Amino acid sequence: MRGRFITFEGGEGTGKSTHASLLAQRIKSFGIGTLLTREPGGSPGAEVMRYVLLSGAVRPLGAEAEAVVFAAARDDHLTTMIRPALERGKWVVCDRFADSTRIYQGVAGKVDPLAIKAMERIIVGDTKPDLTLILDVPAKEGMKRAAERRGSGSTDRFEGEALSFHEKLRDGFLTLAANEPDRCVLIDATSSKEQVAEQIWRVVSKKLDPASAPIAFEDFKV
Ligand code: TYD
Numbered sequence: 001m002r003g004r005f006i007t008f009e010g011g012e013g014t015g016k017s018t019h020a021s022l023l024a025q026r027i028k029s030f031g032i033g034t035l036l037t038r039e040p041g042g043s044p045g046a047e048v049m050r051y052v053l054l055s056g057a058v059r060p061l062g063a064e065a066e067a068v069v070f071a072a073a074r075d076d077h078l079t080t081m082i083r084p085a086l087e088r089g090k091w092v093v094c095d096r097f098a099d100s101t102r103i104y105q106g107v108a109g110k111v112d113p114l115a116i117k118a119m120e121r122i123i124v125g126d127t128k129p130d131l132t133l134i135l136d137v138p139a140k141e142g143m144k145r146a147a148e149r150r151g152s153g154s155t156d157r158f159e160g161e162a163l164s165f166h167e168k169l170r171d172g173f174l175t176l177a178a179n180e181p182d183r184c185v186l187i188d189a190t191s192s193k194e195q196v197a198e199q200i201w202r203v204v205s206k207k208l209d210p211a212s213a214p215i216a217f218e219d220f221k222v
Contacts, residue, residue, distance in 0.1 A: 013145030063109030107172035
């Protein structure tokens with residue numbers, strides 16, 4: 001049986017990476033084979049493209065070019081990691097996926113939504129997430145958290161954008177959650193880490209019922 005595919009989405013500093021990791025550990029504790037991964041990146045080929053994208057090297061070529069490189073990275077990640085894992089019954093927890101392209105390059109970057117849609121159809125095809133958790137914090141708060149996490153390090157390609165860009169992202173994610181309520185669940189990520197994790201676990205338990213998933217024995221290697 002195909003595994004389940006769960007994605008985390010949201011703006012900067014919303015805690016996606018922390019909660020993706022906590023969720024993957026919790027799913028694993030049920031004996032379910034689990035792949036925790038991220039975008040851009042997640043496969044050797046896509047990690048090279050991540051490095052190029054986040055360095056800002058593609059930025060001068062425009063948002064369309066960036067969207068194409070994100071899609072190329074996604075194609076490799078899907079082909080070499082996500083689809084094989086799902087086919088083996090594993091559950092995949094991915095920190096960002098195609099919705100980030102819709103919102104960052106589409107809504108904020110103004111790339112034609114039809115072009116974004118066409119790329120998604122070609123690259124993602126039927127490998128759509130079963131559940132997307134959209135972590136929400138006000139843009140200003142998210143930028144503050146991201147700056148604290150960064151410390152004295154420099155901003156990446158997107159962290160360095162103005163507050164108005166981050167507000168557009170937040171509006172984009174809120175609209176997405178409202179438009180696709182079957183797949184997307186909005187999570188208020190302003191409360192404590194423990195409270196957010198519990199909120200996420202309640203949603204995952206209700207929608208995907210990990211307690212009754214078949215156990216992937218191949219993951220119990222001695
Ligand atoms: P990352 O360090 O993983 O940021 P975060 O912790 O905020 O997830 O960097 C990923 C960056 O790439 C992030 O700013 C969002 C951006 N991005 C896009 O613009 N389009 C995409 O399709 C994806 C997957 C990410």
